[in-house]
Amino acid sequence: MRLQTRSLLSFARSIVVVVIPKTTTRASFSFALLKLDGSYHVDVFSSNRKIDNLIKCGRLDSAVEMFEAMPIRDVVSCNLVIAGHARHGFQELALDLFKEMVFRSLRESPSTCSLVLGICSDVGFYQEGLQVHCRVVLLGFNANLFVGSTLIDLYPQASYLNPAMQLFDELPGRSLATWNLVLRGFYQLGRSYEMLGFYLKMKSDVGVDPNGVTFCYLIYVCARHRMGREGLKMLETMIQEDLKPDVVTFLSMLMGCRHSCLVREEQLIFESTETIHAVYLDKRHYSCMVDLLGCIVHQNEKVGRRAAIALLELNPDNPTMLLQASSFYSEIGDTKMFMKIREYKETSEMRKGTCYNFIESINHGYS
Secondary structure (H helix, E strand, O other): OOHHHOOHHHHHHOOOOOOOOOOOOOOOOOOOEOOOOOOOOOOHHHHHHHHHHHHHOOOHHHHHHHHHHOOOEOHHHHHHHHHHHHHOOOHHHHHHHHHHHHHOOOOOOHHHHHHHHHHHHHHOOHHHHHHHHHHHHHHOOOOOHHHHHHHHHHHHHOOOOHHHHHHHHHOOOOOHHHHHHHHHHHHHOOOHHHHHHHHHHHHOOOOOOOOHHHHHHHHHHHHHOOOHHHHHHHHHHHHHOOOOOOHHHHHHHHHHHHHOOOHHHHHHHHHHHHHOOOOOOOHHHHHHHHHHHHHHOOOOHHHHHHHHHHHHHHOOOOHHHHHHHHHHHHHOOOHHHHHHHHHHHHOOOOOHHHHHHHHHHHHHHHO
8 A cells, every 4th residue: 555545643553563674694682771760870871982982983893892791771872883883884784773672672762763764765775764654653753853854865765755745844843954855855756847846935935045955956957857048047046145066066057058959058157167166077067068069050169179079088988978079070070080089989909008199189180
């Protein structure tokens, strides 16, 4: 039964056992829990600090040894070891420890749930994450901002956006990071027009100002739907608000200009990326320029040649890049360069020295 058709609370009450993937790579953790009367061993706090320091120093095995030697542990002890395993790439072992916490009736904290939900999201254990949500509801943590945020991050990755929206609407407070998580959900599931509508809702929320992450998602959506001019307005707004576009933002913007055939605008962005914004281009950006300038107009031949040469310098042995560059020279009618690249592409052995000689010959002729 799909999750959207049932209330979250009734779904949570229908599952009381958390099922986590089993692993045989480590023996089960032993537990000695706090007494029910609330008495606290004097060494627990000190041991927790030592465990935390060991994990931060990369000594996970020593931290686990200390954890297992503790006569009494609390939820902080378990949270530290769970986080330590996740940080060192042992996510399944971290989930094993959480499962044993549940079985041994050591009550989780909101931090535990947020941590475990993040692990489930990172490694793709979505079904287990949904079951942890059941625990969240039963324990009354669903109003916690950090727990709610990790759930909002989890559900779109499991292809469920409606529950994420429901959780967002029910949160008592919303940070910018929470708004961006929902935007990312729309982005991940390809629901671009709804994403733009959500952005308008975001702008109307008092005290929430979009940041670079927000604009990166929006510019990508504009590029995807051939809304190049709208993307340019987003980029302009971003710069006016002193937000620094990154390499991905500029790539999305170049793609948007290409899809919308905004030749002059793409050329201006391309030329300003390094000189004005100090963002250094890679082969993806040059590829966009070669695609656009080679297929549309000859008055941009100079910029197109520069982009083609840069593309070859970045990756001279990549067949796709060679094909792209040769297509550009064919489009502008430069038969000599087209044949030179084609011959080089067909060479059976492309040695490093040959690559440099080839690039130098191009630069020498068209510098």
